[in-house]
Each structure stands twice: as C-alpha cells, then as structure tokens.
Amino acid sequence: MTGIIAKLALAGALAFSPAAFAQDYDVAVNNGRVIDPETGLDAIRHVGIRGDEIAIISETPLEGTRTIDATGRIVAPGFIDLHGHGQNTPSGRMQALDGVTTTLELESGVLPVADFYARAEEEGRPINYGAAASWAHARIAAVMDVDPDADTYWFFRYIGDPRWQTELADDERLSAILRHINTGLEEGGLGIGILLGYAPGISRGEYHAVNALAAARDVPTFTHARFLSAIEPQSSFEGFQEMVAVAAATGAHMHISHLNSISLSDIDRIAEMIEGAQARGINITVEAYPYGAGATGIGAAMFRGPDWRERMGGIEYSDFTVQGVPLDEARFHDLQENAPGTGIVVHFLNPDERPEHQAYLDRSILFPGGAIASDGGPWSVGSERLEGGIWPIPEDAHSHPRSAGTYGRFLRIYARERGVIDWPEAVAKASFYPARILSGAVPQMRRKGRLQAGMDADIVVFDPETVADQATFERPAQASVGFDYVIVNGTVLVNGGEIDTSVLPGRPVRGTVASGAE
Numbered sequence: 001m002t003g004i005i006a007k008l009a010l011a012g013a014l015a016f017s018p019a020a021f022a023q024d025y026d027v028a029v030n031n032g033r034v035i036d037p038e039t040g041l042d043a044i045r046h047v048g049i050r051g052d053e054i055a056i057i058s059e060t061p062l063e064g065t066r067t068i069d070a071t072g073r074i075v076a077p078g079f080i081d082l083h084g085h086g087q088n089t090p091s092g093r094m095q096a097l098d099g100v101t102t103t104l105e106l107e108s109g110v111l112p113v114a115d116f117y118a119r120a121e122e123e124g125r126p127i128n129y130g131a132a133a134s135w136a137h138a139r140i141a142a143v144m145d146v147d148p149d150a151d152t153y154w155f156f157r158y159i160g161d162p163r164w165q166t167e168l169a170d171d172e173r174l175s176a177i178l179r180h181i182n183t184g185l186e187e188g189g190l191g192i193g194i195l196l197g198y199a200p201g202i203s204r205g206e207y208h209a210v211n212a213l214a215a216a217r218d219v220p221t222f223t224h225a226r227f228l229s230a231i232e233p234q235s236s237f238e239g240f241q242e243m244v245a246v247a248a249a250t251g252a253h254m255h256i257s258h259l260n261s262i263s264l265s266d267i268d269r270i271a272e273m274i275e276g277a278q279a280r281g282i283n284i285t286v287e288a289y290p291y292g293a294g295a296t297g298i299g300a301a302m303f304r305g306p307d308w309r310e311r312m313g314g315i316e317y318s319d320f321t322v323q324g325v326p327l328d329e330a331r332f333h334d335l336q337e338n339a340p341g342t343g344i345v346v347h348f349l350n351p352d353e354r355p356e357h358q359a360y361l362d363r364s365i366l367f368p369g370g371a372i373a374s375d376g377g378p379w380s381v382g383s384e385r386l387e388g389g390i391w392p393i394p395e396d397a398h399s400h401p402r403s404a405g406t407y408g409r410f411l412r413i414y415a416r417e418r419g420v421i422d423w424p425e426a427v428a429k430a431s432f433y434p435a436r437i438l439s440g441a442v443p444q445m446r447r448k449g450r451l452q453a454g455m456d457a458d459i460v461v462f463d464p465e466t467v468a469d470q471a472t473f474e475r476p477a478q479a480s481v482g483f484d485y486v487i488v489n490g491t492v493l494v495n496g497g498e499i500d501t502s503v504l505p506g507r508p509v510r511g512t513v514a515s516g517a518e
Contacts, residue, residue, distance in 0.1 A: 025050055025064035026490060032070025032461060036077070036451040037428035047075060049457045052490040056453050066492065068485055070461050074423060077431035077449045078458030078486065079407050082106050082222075082287055082438070083257060083373035085152050086403055087116070090386045090393055091378050092126040092506065093499050097479040098407045098469075099430070100374075101458035101488050102128035102448060102509065104438075105152050106222040107257040107375070109134030109193025111141070113184040115150035117508050123388075125506030126499070127488055128458070130442075132193040132222055133184025135177070135210055139199065140164045142176040153341075153378075159198065160299030160340025166201035174206055178213055188510035190442055191220040191255075197239075197262070200226045200301055204242070211252040217513055219441045220253035220285075225262045228302040229311035236263055240270045244277045244284065253283045255437060258375050260288040260364035261348060264313060265356075267363045275368075285437045287373035288364035290410045292349030292357060293473070295377060295400040298322075298332070299340020312348060319347045323398045324474050343377075345400055345473065365414065366421065371434040372410050376403030379477065391501050397477040405469025408480030412468040423464060444509050461485035 025048040034045035048056040078101025087105050095103055109132035110116045116131050136155045137148040143164040158164055181192055192214050214221045225239035247254035263270045277284055309315050318326040322344055335342045351358040379386040379397040407430055415426040435449025447456045467482030486494035491505035
C-alpha cells in the first residue's frame with residue numbers, strides 16, 4: 001500500500017513539474033542565440049510559445065508540440081516594416097522570406113481606412129498589416145470631387161494631374177480634407193501619411209494644419225519631404241527644415257520617410273539638423289532603406305519643372321528604368337505625358353562604384369535610433385499586378401528589389417560583410433526601433449519588436465553566416481536566403497526557408513483612436 005501511495009505521489013509531482021508543464025508549449029525554439037533589443041539579452045536561450053504569445057525564455061531546453069533546433073542561428077523579434085506599399089498576400093509572403101512579420105502602409109496611407117482593414121481581413125494575410133490615414137487620398141477626394149479607394153496605389157491615377165498638387169485649399173476645402181483624415185483615424189488609422197513631395201505646391205498652412213490634427217489626436221505623421229533637390233531654394237534641406245519647424249510648432253510626432261532617398265548628397269547637414277532637433281526635445285524619428293535607387297510613378301511632381309534633373313544632381317534619363325529597361329529622353333517624356341502612373345525605378349546614388357555615395361547611404365542607414373524600412377511595393381507581370389493567393393511569384397515579375405531583399409541586404413552588408421554594426425543593433429533597427437517609434441500611438445506595438453515572456457510570438461530565426469538578399473534590379477523576384485523560420489502570432493509561416501501557403505496568420509494592427517486603448 002505504501003508503494004502505491006508513493007507512486008501516486010510521484011505521478012502527481014511529475015504532473016506539476018516544470019518539465020511536464022514545458023511539454024504544453026505549442027512551439028519550442030531551442031539552442032539559439034536569443035537577442036532581445038529592449039532588455040539587452042544576447043545569449044543562448046530557449047523560447048517557449050503558447051498560442052500567439054511568448055510564454056517563456058528559458059535557460060534550459062524546452063519541449064513542445066513542435067520543436068525547432070536553432071543551433072547556430074539568431075532568434076530575434078520579427079522584423080517590422082514601417083513602409084510597405086505591397087499590402088497583399090504575394091507581397092507579404094515575399095517579405096516573410098526576408099524576416100518580416102509586420103508590414104505597415106504609413107507614408108502614403110489609405111482611405112477609407114475601414115475598407116482597407118475589411119478587405120485584408122476577408123482575404124487573409126500572411127503577416128500582420130495596418131495603415132495610416134492618407135492625406136493624399138483626402139486631398140484628391142476634396143479637390144477632384146471623387147470618392148477615394150482603399151487601394152494604396154489609387155492616388156497614382158491622379159499622379160500627373162496638377163490640380164490636386166497645386167490648388168490651394170480655402171477654409172471649406174481644408175475642413176473637408178481634415179474630416180476625411182479624422183474619419184480614417186477613427187477607423188483605425190495608425191497616424192497620418194503625408195505624401196507632401198507629390199504635391200509640393202500646397203500651402204505651408206495646410207501642412208501645419210494636418211500636423212496640428214495629428215498632435216490633437218496624439219498620432220504620428222509620416223512625411224515624404226516637400227522637395228527633392230540639392231540646390232537652393234526649394235532644396236531637400238529646406239524640406240527637412242519645414243518638417244522640423246512644424247514638429248516643433250505643433251508638438252506632433254514627426255516621422256521622416258526614407259531619409260536616404262530624399263536627402264541626396266546633403267545628408268550630413270540634414271542629419272545634423274535632425275539630431276539637433278532631437279537633442280532639444282523635438283519628437284522626430286527616421287527610417288531608411290539600403291539601396292541607392294527609389295521607385296515611384298513617372299508622372300510624380302519631383303520629375304517635372306525646367307531644372308529638375310540638375311536639382312537631383314545631374315541625373316540622366318537612363319537612370320530611370322521601367323521593368324529593368326533604361327529610358328531615353330523621348331520614352332521618358334512619352335510615358336510622363338501619356339502614362340504618368342507607370343512605375344519606374346530611379347537610381348539616385350551608385351554606392352557600388354562611388355565611395356562617397358556609399359557614405360551618404362551609410363549616414364542614413366546608421367542614423368541613431370533609426371529604423372530600417374523597405375518602401376517596397378506590389379509585384380506585377382507586365383501591367384498586371386499580382387493579387388490573391390498566387391505563389392510562387394513568377395521569375396519575370398517586377399518590383400524594386402527592396403520588395404524582396406531589404407532586410408537580408410541590410411544584415412548581409414552592414415552586420416556580416418562590413419561589420420559596421422553588431423548583430424544586436426542590427427536586430428534593433430529591424431524590430432525594436434520601429435516598434436518603439438509607434439508604441440505611443442499604437443498599443444499593439446508595445447508587444448512587438450521584443451523577445452520576452454508575454455510578448456507577441458512574432459519571431460524570426462536566421463543564420464548569421466548565410467543570411468543575404470538575392471533580389472537584383474535585373475531579377476528582383478528572388479527571395480532572400482538564410483531566414484530559416486518565421487513565426488507570426490505563434491504560427492510557423494516560414495518553415496525551413498519555405499513558405500507554408502496553407503496558413504495566413506497575419507492580423508490587423510490598429511491605432512489608439514480606434515481601439516480606445518492608451
């Protein structure tokens with residue numbers, strides 16, 4: 001009898017022991033170099049996931065329904081892209097293979113915001129998603145008397161129309177613009193996206209008023225600077241000076257989009273100005289991507305005017321490509337006149353051949369506290385955008401290579417090959433810093449970008465010895481390598497370097513105004 005009681009007691013003890021409890025984990029990631037940028041943890045640890053949450057960071061191995069051996073790998077918070085225009089399933093899957101677990105449309109934004117979230121939830125998304133309320137959509141709607149569409153690229157229909165880009169807003173029209181934006185915030189917008197560089201002729205007062213609204217609603221603005229020029233007046237420096245002044249005057253959180261591409265060769269002076277403003281308490285944050293080329297529509301206002309090429313440093317027509325083919329002057333003007341929404345890639349820096357251009361890019365990429373953000377877009381074959389569940393993306397599909405390789409490229413060049421940044425700081429720039437930038441206005445972001453118990457189970461497992469981009473300007477539809485596992489809300493989305501197309505674990509990320517949280 002005593003023996004039976006002893007056995008029962010032992011069985012009960014085992015049932016409540018830590019080892020037995022550990023078997024309750026849905027996913028266990030063992031033996032990896034765990035990096036948590038917020039706490040400074042950088043050590044071999046073991047991560048237990050239960051449901052959609054990180055349950056434990058353990059010093060001893062764990063057991064789970066699914067166990068991943070991360071020996072020789074870095075285990076990090078999933079990467080957060082603050083500047084993702086490719087808001088559909090094919091784009092999200094390609095980004096997941098680049099370590100991204102959350103992609104947000106902030107610089108452009110959308111309207112109606114409710115339609116954006118409804119469409120995404122109905123279709124499903126592989127990674128987390130969200131959007132800001134769009135000033136450009138609001139302005140086009142007010143000036144052109146049209147109803148906006150929640151497609152990120154809707155404004156491209158009007159990219160060559162000077163009316164919305166130059167007509168000043170009277171009090172009635174400005175009120176209409178602000179009402180559109182405010183409705184977007186009420187519907188979950190993560191802030192206000194301001195494509196100021198696409199309508200540089202609008203008044204300073206309107207830009208000030210939009211930021212004042214952001215300050216009143218306690219949300220950030222995400223601005224594409226007014227000017228793109230190395231020559232005064234109307235220089236890039238002047239555009240950044242305007243953002244600093246408006247942030248100081250209104251108290252709005254000013255997030256600067258793609259610091260690298262708007263600063264051109266004047267990045268040192270611009271960076272010093274931003275750092276000076278930050279040191280004096282102005283709430284300014286920045287992002288950059290590790291390429292010397294940008295992408296937009298050929299009809300954009302920045303590529304018009306009598307001296308625009310000189311203002312961009314003497315750029316050539318052949319520095320513009322359409323689906324990988326360089327343009328000549330005649331083709332450039334034909335497209336700008338007759339097909340202004342045509343997507344182009346524009347090479348404004350050549351870091352591979354010119355050391356000074358690499359230095360310009362480094363100044364943006366390595367800006368203290370700055371985030372890495374892709375500015376990536378959707379994929380197309382010819383004139384047809386890829387939508388729905390299509391996978392894999394066809395080899396002849398086109399986009400900017402940053403749509404596939406931003407984070408692999410950043411980690412490869414800056415952390416492994418050049419060693420100008422260590423792995424913890426590189427991870428912070430891709431995960432924790434973007435989460436921190438949004439944490440004030442987006443409660444959900446306080447649980448992302450961190451590898452701690454109680455945080456969202458958005459995790460990337462990558463090989464520091466092989467992680468790299470494969471996408472090129474000639475062949476952009478090539479996924480990055482070295483990202484072995486990507487976990488989104490506790491679900492393994494990238495499994496052994498391959499996308500699991502049977503799951504769509506992405507969830508919406510919404511702002512404080514809609515959620516009511518603080």
